[in-house]
Amino acid sequence: MNAHTPSDRAPILAVHNISKQFGGIRAVNNVSFEVRKGEILGLIGPNGSGKSTLFNCILGQLKPTTGHCEINGKSTDGVRPADLSLMGVGRTFQQLSVFPKMTVLDNVILAGQEHEGTMLSRLFGKPDAGLTGKAEQLIEFFRLTPYRDTEAGSLSYGQQKLVDAAMAFMAGPGIVLLDEPAGGVNLTMLANLKERLQTYNREHGTTFVVIEHNMEFVMSLCTRIIVLAQGEIIAEGSPEEIRSNQMVIDAYLGG
Amino acid sequence: MKPLTLILLGLALVALILAPIGQGNYIVYTLSSWLLFSISAMGLNLTLGYAGQVSLAQAGFMGIGAYITALMTLAGIHWVVAAGVSISSCFAVGLLLGWPALRVQHHFLAFVTLAFNTLLFLVLRNEEEVTGGSFGLVGMPRPDFFGLSTMSNLNFYYFSLVCFLIAVAVMWGILRSPWGRAFKALRENPIRAESLGLKIRRQTLLAFAIGSAFGGLAGAMQAPLVQFIEPGSFGLIHSLKILLMVVVGGSGFFFGPMLGAAVVILLPELLRFTEGYYLMIYAALVIVLMVFSPNGLIGAGQKIWLKFKPKHEARRDMQKGFQL
Numbered sequence: 001m002n003a004h005t006p007s008d009r010a011p012i013l014a015v016h017n018i019s020k021q022f023g024g025i026r027a028v029n030n031v032s033f034e035v036r037k038g039e040i041l042g043l044i045g046p047n048g049s050g051k052s053t054l055f056n057c058i059l060g061q062l063k064p065t066t067g068h069c070e071i072n073g074k075s076t077d078g079v080r081p082a083d084l085s086l087m088g089v090g091r092t093f094q095q096l097s098v099f100p101k102m103t104v105l106d107n108v109i110l111a112g113q114e115h116e117g118t119m120l121s122r123l124f125g126k127p128d129a130g131l132t133g134k135a136e137q138l139i140e141f142f143r144l145t146p147y148r149d150t151e152a153g154s155l156s157y158g159q160q161k162l163v164d165a166a167m168a169f170m171a172g173p174g175i176v177l178l179d180e181p182a183g184g185v186n187l188t189m190l191a192n193l194k195e196r197l198q199t200y201n202r203e204h205g206t207t208f209v210v211i212e213h214n215m216e217f218v219m220s221l222c223t224r225i226i227v228l229a230q231g232e233i234i235a236e237g238s239p240e241e242i243r244s245n246q247m248v249i250d251a252y253l254g255g
Numbered sequence: 256m257k258p259l260t261l262i263l264l265g266l267a268l269v270a271l272i273l274a275p276i277g278q279g280n281y282i283v284y285t286l287s288s289w290l291l292f293s294i295s296a297m298g299l300n301l302t303l304g305y306a307g308q309v310s311l312a313q314a315g316f317m318g319i320g321a322y323i324t325a326l327m328t329l330a331g332i333h334w335v336v337a338a339g340v341s342i343s344s345c346f347a348v349g350l351l352l353g354w355p356a357l358r359v360q361h362h363f364l365a366f367v368t369l370a371f372n373t374l375l376f377l378v379l380r381n382e383e384e385v386t387g388g389s390f391g392l393v394g395m396p397r398p399d400f401f402g403l404s405t406m407s408n409l410n411f412y413y414f415s416l417v418c419f420l421i422a423v424a425v426m427w428g429i430l431r432s433p434w435g436r437a438f439k440a441l442r443e444n445p446i447r448a449e450s451l452g453l454k455i456r457r458q459t460l461l462a463f464a465i466g467s468a469f470g471g472l473a474g475a476m477q478a479p480l481v482q483f484i485e486p487g488s489f490g491l492i493h494s495l496k497i498l499l500m501v502v503v504g505g506s507g508f509f510f511g512p513m514l515g516a517a518v519v520i521l522l523p524e525l526l527r528f529t530e531g532y533y534l535m536i537y538a539a540l541v542i543v544l545m546v547f548s549p550n551g552l553i554g555a556g557q558k559i560w561l562k563f564k565p566k567h568e569a570r571r572d573m574q575k576g577f578q579l
Binding site (some may be wrong): 083084099102106109114119124167170175235 | 432435
């Protein structure tokens with residue numbers, strides 16, 4: 001089968017004219033873009049350029065002043081974060097976001113259990129909702145097997161980032177939004193994370209949208225990059241195009 | 256479960272069975288009272304310790320259960336039916352009260368439940384034709400089971416013990432299921448939990464309603480135990496007392512409520528020799544405990560245990576061949 005048939009390349013995420021105003025400040029100004037299945041899209045820009053605001057608007061944490069988003073053609077207007085997750089949108093957080101007193105295994109099982117069965121079947125069903133095997137696979141994929149039964153809070157920062165990523169993937173989402181996955185992660189761990197993300201993308205065709213400040217990481221991970229400055233898109237293209245775009249160099253990358 | 260845990264649980268069960276034998280009426284009565292307050296506190300522990308919501312209406316729910324059971328058993332209906340109605344009514348009222356209240360959560364829920372408990376007290380006192388007003392209701396029969404009467408205090412204790420064990424099993428089942436994991440996740444990081452598909456409001460509401468239903472069962476047991484109920488037994492002060500049980504025992508620990516209920520009910524008896532000073536000593540002990548260990552007695556016990564037996568954290572990250 002040709003991997004580039006039009007239906008295959010339909011947008012999984014479409015952002016239509018999103019603006020977000022905080023009082024007198026327009027943090028995001030009329031931003032539109034589409035993300036196609038299987039893409040790894042990078043979202044970069046200087047601090048205060050509106051990346052996180054845009055992210056939060058897409059993820060239902062903030063209500064955009066105007067505009068809306070669509071996931072697989074369905075509007076996400078007024079959809080709560082929990083329902084967004086059930087629509088197949090996974091995410092990681094900028095700050096550490098594991099459940100510190102639960103084991104790594106429980107963290108990952110939790111990330112999948114709400115997608116299995118109904119509220120009642122979760123009360124009367126198996127304690128692990130039948131997810132131990134699947135969770136162990138993901139734990140192994142992120143090379144966390146030795147920590148399976150360790151409380152997530154006692155892991156190192158970088159390992160917790162991996163647990164966070166494993167959780168984002170547990171429900172088998174079509175698209176995962178990663179908020180600064182490289183922040184505070186050391187170089188070895190970073191290479192490991194990038195390689196794991198690329199492998200996952202290749203094996204499962206999962207789409208990624210990544211906010212990141214680490215240029216090296218973004219340029220080598222992403223297939224396409226959008227540059228935001230002062231709430232607007234100033235450039236879009238492949239990593240090579242972005243690297244040589246004069247506007248981007250002036251606004252962000254520097255001389 | 257580890258074999259040691261099983262042995263300890265078995266010993267605890269034997270102790271519970273042997274506890275009232277050879278004791279006077281008053282002690283057996285107090286033990287039954289401890290069992291039913293443990294059930295109520297267990298319910299509040301689900302709301303507070305697991306779902307992280309402060310409810311100040313647990314005594315109110317006990318009141319609903321007690322009055323429904325009293326009225327029904329006085330009308331000649333068997334206790335089992337009355338208790339079933341009490342439990343489901345408390346569940347329903349929990350849902351109705353929690354639905355608007357949990358939109359605001361935390362201390363707002365505390366205020367709403369506080370108001371509810373006060374309101375319920377007034378209704379129980381003022382609706383004299385049904386509730387008997389300030390005089391309350393008297394003479395509720397103790398139930399019979401297959402010809403076995405629970406009229407004697409000893410038999411009633413064993414009846415309470417059976418109810419208690421059923422409640423413990425139900426609670427254990429809930430906490431062991433994916434719901435238990437969801438409750439822990441809600442307590443630790445609600446925003447992350449929501450982003451993973453957990454419907455926070457619905458899950459918390461159900462925790463609150465189930466917790467209230469446990470209060471209903473405790474109330475249904477209190478009516479035949481005391482054989483006299485009046486609005487004052489279910490006032491706000493008693494909700495605070497149940498809250499104290501959960502906090503003193505250790506909220507969020509499975510056995511916290513049982514321990515807390517034991518302390519709150521038995522400590523006054525032990526301190527009786529100090530006469531007028533008992534409340535002062537009691538208050539001071541609670542303050543000291545909370546300062547030393549906000550996680551209650553079980554938390555304090557854990558702290559001490561860990562001091563003598565520090566956990567050995569292996570450096571698994573240094574293991575050969577493992578690179579991260």
